[in-house]
Amino acid sequence: MTTTAAPTSLRRRAGNGTTRRNEADEIGLDALVGHAGYAVRRFQIWIFQDFIKTLGEVDIRPTQYSVLTVIGANPGLSQMAVAKRLGIERARLVHLLDSLEGRKLVKRIKSKSDRRSHALHLTAQGETALAKFKRLAAEHERHVEEKIGKANRERLLQILAGFT
Amino acid sequence: MTTTAAPTSLRRRAGNGTTRRNEADEIGLDALVGHAGYAVRRFQIWIFQDFIKTLGEVDIRPTQYSVLTVIGANPGLSQMAVAKRLGIERARLVHLLDSLEGRKLVKRIKSKSDRRSHALHLTAQGETALAKFKRLAAEHERHVEEKIGKANRERLLQILAGFT
DNA sequence: TATTGTTATACTCTATAACTATA
């Protein structure tokens, strides 16, 4: 039943419903060990923390980086198009762009052909900044390699290629 | 610079800063394609959505499942121990346990040896319920297999084994 | 002094709904 739980022999029953453990006593995860979702979640947390730390000097978070990268590679996209491509709610993208526009990295240009929509572009400053962000992101990616190994990282990207 | 952007030949310039695209026109991700974090994040979202849907009939979310599983495998643990093991803030675990206790799945038993702490146990009802949750979670895991392939899922678990 | 559980606050992210101005 509790196949990965610490052996009972390592526990000292306190006699009052509390199970005391010594430091060498591992806490078992049981069924969690076989779940891809649990491992993926823990890995994702590690990756984001390293990304945030590595790009901390420029104050750019993963989602902001993804927005800047997509705009940089596809200038003129509408907010809807960016939101759909990245799986971000359009309501949330509004605030993300407010922040990036306030930092003079992105500009919204009103479209004349469809006056409801905005064409998104990087500013000149945004282009320069993104180049730096990409260098730092590459550094972060090397941290991932160090953590799980170069071959494993590449295998991971292959396995998950369908989710981009 | 924008190596994965759609070729310019596929774009129709609108002449006002807007770039129109036809339906076959793919939006490039550029640097994002090489980032493990982006793929892992998208995969994790897919996995959690399937988990929440598959365990929707019993109204159990991934974090709740992980808490129940660890308590089931290690009865008598303190809240601090569970929080540390799963990487959850102890302040957040309070609310999670309030909810699970309200549903009669978990009970907090006051420790007599250390009157600050609570020993956590599943109720009889909690044991029965967890068995069902595990069957549904296994079903979810089969969905993951169908999505990325049996061999890839196992490779993934091996690569990420260190993050549990 | 330090720790356990608790309460509270703030910020991020997700999920909606509704509003406006256009189409």
Place this chain on the structure above:
DNA sequence: TATAGTTATAGAGTATAACAATA
């Protein structure tokens, strides 16, 4: 009527700080 952008709200999840009881 439908869509793009916006505003607002509510619920998770994360990150802190502070407090009472206890060690």
